[in-house]
Amino acid sequence: MSLIVVGTVAFDKISTPFGSSDKIVGGAATYIGLAASLFAKNVKLISVVGDDFPEDFLQLFRDRNIDLSGLQIKKGEKSFFWEGKYHYDMNSRDTLDTQLNVLADFEPVLSEGHQDCEFLMLGNLAPQVQLSVIEQLKNRPKMIALDTMNFWMDSAMEDLKKVISKVDILTINDEETRQLSGEYNLVKGARKIMEMGPRYVVVKKGEHGALLMDRNNMFYAPALPLEEVKDPTGAGDTFAGGFVGYLAHTKDTSFENMKRAVIIGSAMASFTVEKFGTENLRAITEEDIDRRIQLFVDLVDFDIILVE
Amino acid sequence: MSLIVVGTVAFDKISTPFGSSDKIVGGAATYIGLAASLFAKNVKLISVVGDDFPEDFLQLFRDRNIDLSGLQIKKGEKSFFWEGKYHYDMNSRDTLDTQLNVLADFEPVLSEGHQDCEFLMLGNLAPQVQLSVIEQLKNRPKMIALDTMNFWMDSAMEDLKKVISKVDILTINDEETRQLSGEYNLVKGARKIMEMGPRYVVVKKGEHGALLMDRNNMFYAPALPLEEVKDPTGAGDTFAGGFVGYLAHTKDTSFENMKRAVIIGSAMASFTVEKFGTENLRAITEEDIDRRIQLFVDLVDFDIILVE
Numbered sequence: 073m074s075l076i077v078v079g080t081v082a083f084d085k086i087s088t089p090f091g092s093s094d095k096i097v098g099g100a101a102t103y104i105g106l107a108a109s110l111f112a113k114n115v116k117l118i119s120v121v122g123d124d125f126p127e128d129f130l131q132l133f134r135d136r137n138i139d140l141s142g143l144q145i146k147k148g149e150k151s152f153f154w155e156g157k158y159h160y161d162m163n164s165r166d167t168l169d170t171q172l173n174v175l176a177d178f179e180p181v182l183s184e185g186h187q188d189c190e191f192l193m194l195g196n197l198a199p200q201v202q203l204s205v206i207e208q209l210k211n212r213p214k215m216i217a218l219d220t221m222n223f224w225m226d227s228a229m230e231d232l233k234k235v236i237s238k239v240d241i242l243t244i245n246d247e248e249t250r251q252l253s254g255e256y257n258l259v260k261g262a263r264k265i266m267e268m269g270p271r272y273v274v275v276k277k278g279e280h281g282a283l284l285m286d287r288n289n290m291f292y293a294p295a296l297p298l299e300e301v302k303d304p305t306g307a308g309d310t311f312a313g314g315f316v317g318y319l320a321h322t323k324d325t326s327f328e329n330m331k332r333a334v335i336i337g338s339a340m341a342s343f344t345v346e347k348f349g350t351e352n353l354r355a356i357t358e359e360d361i362d363r364r365i366q367l368f369v370d371l372v373d374f375d376i377i378l379v380e
Numbered sequence: 381m382s383l384i385v386v387g388t389v390a391f392d393k394i395s396t397p398f399g400s401s402d403k404i405v406g407g408a409a410t411y412i413g414l415a416a417s418l419f420a421k422n423v424k425l426i427s428v429v430g431d432d433f434p435e436d437f438l439q440l441f442r443d444r445n446i447d448l449s450g451l452q453i454k455k456g457e458k459s460f461f462w463e464g465k466y467h468y469d470m471n472s473r474d475t476l477d478t479q480l481n482v483l484a485d486f487e488p489v490l491s492e493g494h495q496d497c498e499f500l501m502l503g504n505l506a507p508q509v510q511l512s513v514i515e516q517l518k519n520r521p522k523m524i525a526l527d528t529m530n531f532w533m534d535s536a537m538e539d540l541k542k543v544i545s546k547v548d549i550l551t552i553n554d555e556e557t558r559q560l561s562g563e564y565n566l567v568k569g570a571r572k573i574m575e576m577g578p579r580y581v582v583v584k585k586g587e588h589g590a591l592l593m594d595r596n597n598m599f600y601a602p603a604l605p606l607e608e609v610k611d612p613t614g615a616g617d618t619f620a621g622g623f624v625g626y627l628a629h630t631k632d633t634s635f636e637n638m639k640r641a642v643i644i645g646s647a648m649a650s651f652t653v654e655k656f657g658t659e660n661l662r663a664i665t666e667e668d669i670d671r672r673i674q675l676f677v678d679l680v681d682f683d684i685i686l687v688e
Contacts, residue, residue: 160564256468259607280588283605292679294600297591299567331682365684371600372680374639376673 074139074188075320076213077105078118078180078205079195079309081125081143082152085169086305086348089160093303096349097129099152100195100219103306106353107313107340108193109136110361112320116186118142118205120178122150132354141185146174162304163278182208191320192216194239195309199224199231206238215325217241218270219312222248237269243312245276258283259290272330274315276308284327284334291331296342296367303348307341310353314340339364382422382447382496383628384521385413386488386513387503387617389427389451390460393477394613394656397468401611404657405437407460408503408527411614414661415621415648416501417444418669420628424494426450426513428486430457440662449493454482470612471586490516499628500524502547503617507532507539514546523633525549526578527620530556545577551620553584566591567598580638582623584616592635592642599639604650604675611656615649618661622648647672 079101086093101119109115116139123145133140155169180201192213194202202218218239224232225248236242242265246258253261262273262285275283279301281294315337322329342364343352387409394401409427417423424447431453441448463477488509500521502510510526526547532540533556544550550573554566561569570581570593583591587609589602623645630637650672651660 257607257609259605277588280585281600281602290605290679291682292589292602292605293682294589294602294680297567297598297600299565301565328682332684335682335684369684371598372602374599374601374636374643376640376643376677 073190074114074116074186075108075112075191075193075316076116076118076142076186076189076205077101077108077193077195077313078202079104079193079197079219080152080175081117081119081121082154082175084305084349085153085155086158086303087156088158088162088303090302091348093348095153097126098154098306098349100197100306100309102350103309103344103353104193104195104313104316105133105138106136106350107310107337107344108317108320109138110340110356110358111314111317111336112191113137114320115139115317116142116189118180118182118186120144120146120174122174123147125151139185141183142181144174144178144181149174156305158304162301180205180208187211189213190215190323191316193312193316194218194235195312196221199228199235203231203235203238206235214323215240215319217243217312217316219243219308220248221245222251225251233268236265239270241272241274242270243274243276243308243315245278245308249273249275259285263287274334276311278304278307282311282334282338284330286327289327291327291334293331293334293338293368294371295338296364296371298342298346301345304345305349307345310344311337311341313337335365335368339368381498382424382494383416383420383499383501383624384424384426384450384494384497384513385409385416385501385503385621386426386510387412387505387527388460388483389425389429389433390462390483392613392657393461393463394466394611395464396466396470396611398610399656401656403461405434406462406614406657408505408614408617410658411617411652411661412501412503412621412624413441413446414444414658415618415645415652416625416628417446418648418664418666419622419625419644420499421445423447423625424450424497426488426490426494428452428454428482430459430482431455433459447493449491450489452482452486452489457482464613466612470609488513488516495519497521498523498631499624501620501624502526502543503620504529507536507543511539511543511546514543522631523548523627525551525620525624527551527616528556529553530559533559541576544573547578549580549582550578551582551584551616551623553586553616557581557583567593571595582642584619586612586615590619590642590646592638594635597635599635599642601639601642601646601676602679603646604672604679606650606654609653612653613657615653618652619645619649621645643673643676647676
């Protein structure tokens with residue numbers, strides 16, 4: 073049984089008030105896959121790159137036991153490229169350049185080998201591409217998680233609503249929660265989104281943490297207050313990767329276990345933002361992860377004595 | 381041994397996108413005192429009002445065992461008045477009117493009866509007024525907490541730094557942390573502020589919760605995600621009141637107990653924002669408080685199973 077990760081594998085060029093990167097490997101499925109592979113042992117990637125994509129990064133995926141049979145490599149074409157510049161608050165950013173390249177006509181193709189999909193993570197992509205993956209699976213996965221962004225709400229809302237209606241979990245940031253639901257209040261907004269299909273909503277609030285909700289429960293995971301944030305790129309994807317990777321590893325989709333998965337996702341995201349690109353995701357060890365999770369435990373731990 | 385609360389007792393007129401109030405009782409010391417009195421049994425108020433201040437509200441303070449011997453009532457003068465309008469996000473607001481009235485030449489006067497002060501909460505006021513209270517105490521209290529705002533950073537920074545150097549705990553919001561420290565990063569900013577005097581900093585992040593730090597420890601308390609926020613006025617003061625009231629009640633200033641105090645403060649603030657003005661602070665029972673605290677316990681509760 074596998075965890076299938078769908079999304080972009082691409083190049084990014086990033087500048088922040090504190091530094092800038094060369095053209096480096098990024099993309100939603102890259103962050104999701106690398107983070108998930110630290111927990112789930114059978115990750116399969118569905119994506120597309122050009123033949124300009126570095127072989128040593130493909131080898132890194134393979135070394136992490138990530139199956140690349142669903143990764144199309146288009147000869148003579150170029151990989152998706154995004155260039156962006158973060159503002160001083162590190163929350164908002166401007167896109168300086170977007171070159172769709174191979175992504176322009178990407179059609180995901182699932183093979184017989186992908187039909188063992190138990191968990192499906194649909195990273196940010198055109199909703200009709202996300203939908204095509206769901207439709208190619210003969211048996212519905214145990215759990216489908218979807219990430220998306222405001223761009224698709226502006227440009228493809230009907231398709232987006234269609235795919236949202238078919239998933240179990242939506243991960244979405246606070247502004248997007250407001251846009252999608254039409255509610256300013258996040259609790260009301262998340263409840264409205266649950267009426268669109270998902271049983272669970274994870275509201276990603278960046279440096280303010282993440283909120284997991286189902287119809288009856290609410291769980292709040294803080295972000296780790298960090299002294300150095302170098303590059304927020306991929307933080308949300310890394311969160312999603314850690315989250316779904318932990319679910320796939322434990323095969324437990326109870327709310328109690330989803331809470332743990334949110335903590336794992338938050339811990340993984342805290343690593344990503346400390347360095348540019350995937351640097352930390354490629355370097356951290358199991359010991360690093362355990363130590364980081366302990367910081368989250370300590371950060372919110374209290375024992376209350378009710379007032380007599 | 382007493383908890384002395386210093387700050388404004390005043391009138392507010394508030395409008396939000398969801399409603400508006402008449403001229404109602406507000407003021408930092410009102411919120412702090414009412415919240416603290418639900419925990420500490422010997423609260424003493426230092427403030428000033430005009431003779432337009434309603435007797436039934438003074439009686440409410442007395443009913444809560446709040447000592448009013450330090451509350452000056454100026455005959456023929458008017459109480460401080462503030463009118464404000466909140467924006468749609470409920471985080472930012474415009475001041476429409478400020479009438480200092482009795483506050484213009486307020487000089488706090490402490491009597492022999494105030495010399496038993498064990499905990500001192502200096503609510504938002506001119507720094508030289510806050511300083512005057514500290515100087516009138518013959519013995520230094522066990523713990524002094526200070527609340528302030530950006531207005532004093534803009535207009536009286538030297539006085540403010542002087543009073544900050546004399547306190548144990550500073551409660552301050554995220555933007556003010558940045559302004560006071562000159563650091564955008566909140567962890568770095570809080571560390572810089574600790575070098576100015578306080579051993580503890582509580583960064584109040586509104587709907588995103590609160591962060592308690594000392595030199596070696598960090599604790600994050602979320603705000604309760606609420607479906608209805610009617611009026612944020614007094615939320616920070618209510619937080620401070622619950623926080624210091626709990627410390628004064630337990631007489632325990634360990635970091636472990638300060639964490640509990642932050643949760644208590646957060647719970648109290650969540651009540652205040654659900655209604656206009658002090659409505660909830662006047663109405664809630666011990667059972668309401670216990671139930672609310674349990675929501676905070678549940679909100680952040682998880683048991684992690686580290687990955688093998």
